[in-house]
Ligand code: UD1
């Protein structure tokens with residue numbers, strides 16, 4: 003029996019690895035070992051619950067005020083003995099978090115081949131997003147199997163391969179996850195509060211946006227809600243205390259902004275579908291939006307997800323208050339521009355990415 007060791011630690015990794023874990027568990031001849039680092043605790047556990055995944059190992063590393071160094075060293079140290087004991091035939095990691103980077107390094111040190119789900123994304127700006135751009139470049143150097151979501155991500159990997167490496171274009175497993183969450187007669191008490199107003203769904207958490215950029219984002223939100231009677235904002239806030247205190251300071255007096263705990267993924271996907279517009283600096287949200295026909299103004303200076311921009315669903319607006327205010331009011335006032343963005347084509351595959359990935363894992367392990 004071949005052993006596949008799957009590692010993830012944060013909310014977005016869990017959401018996009020859950021379909022892969024489910025697919026692995028369906029196959030004969032493979033023992034799937036799930037190891038969570040719990041770089042995120044509550045936000046990870048929400049996802050595990052929705053997808054009914056019970057980890058075999060929980061490194062439980064999260065601590066308040068954790069740094070890139072503490073995350074990296076804890077993951078490396080704690081994985082070492084587990085990998086020595088388990089001797090897996092392959093490790094799968096996802097994306098660009100520090101969990102994924104440190105786990106792939108831990109595997110490399112023990113000659114365990116790594117498969118990288120969501121390989122090949124690039125901004126080529128090492129500080130945006132930070133530290134994710136470096137993390138993904140490190141993982142892409144280490145991994146034997148590079149599961150690129152699109153041809154564009156594949157093109158970033160070609161011409162720079164080690165002898166052992168192979169690229170496969172699979173689509174993005176985020177689309178597989180959406181099939182499990184969106185639809186039905188979805189209701190939620192917060193949607194009752196929204197009522198028939200236009201809902202802007204807001205998410206922000208990027209490290210490079212902490213401080214002044216985030217302050218400017220929140221200022222823009224206050225200006226927009228002051229101008230439009232029929233617009234409200236729902237903000238499922240990240241659990242990072244730095245974000246919580248700034249949001250409290252700038253947004254808590256605004257009755258048209260509802261700050262709520264992070265939504266579980268089933269709720270969030272349905273909110274995203276129902277939203278009139280999303281304002282976000284999230285990576286995952288940029289992948290999901292084209293499938294949900296909801297325009298996104300991306301609160302970042304760069305994106306490694308040009309596919310959504312090409313599809314017309316995303317627009318990069320940066321973090322300057324005036325620009326965010328202008329672009330948001332434009333979409334709220336100009337229905338033709340809005341409709342163009344809302345009529346999207348999903349560029350991220352057919353929703354069977356996890357099947358293609360697991361087929362290749364089995365082929366690789368033969
Ligand atoms: C991490 C990832 C980022 C990813 C994001 C998804 C790195 C370096 N960053 O950033 O790529 O986009 O997750 O959200 O890997 N916290 C809690 N409970 C939770 C989760 C977080 O209390 O369930 C708080 C903790 O105080 C923690 C802080 O949030 O110290 C920041 O978490 P951390 O994982 O270090 O960074 P993120 O900004 O979440």
Ligand code: UDP
Nearest residue numbers: 014017238264265266267270284285286287
């Ligand atoms: N998400 C969620 N609940 C929320 C906000 C986001 O489940 O309250 C989901 C969202 O659908 C996407 C993922 O979390 O799949 C994105 O995570 P995040 O923005 O934290 O990280 P990133 O994708 O930027 O790395």
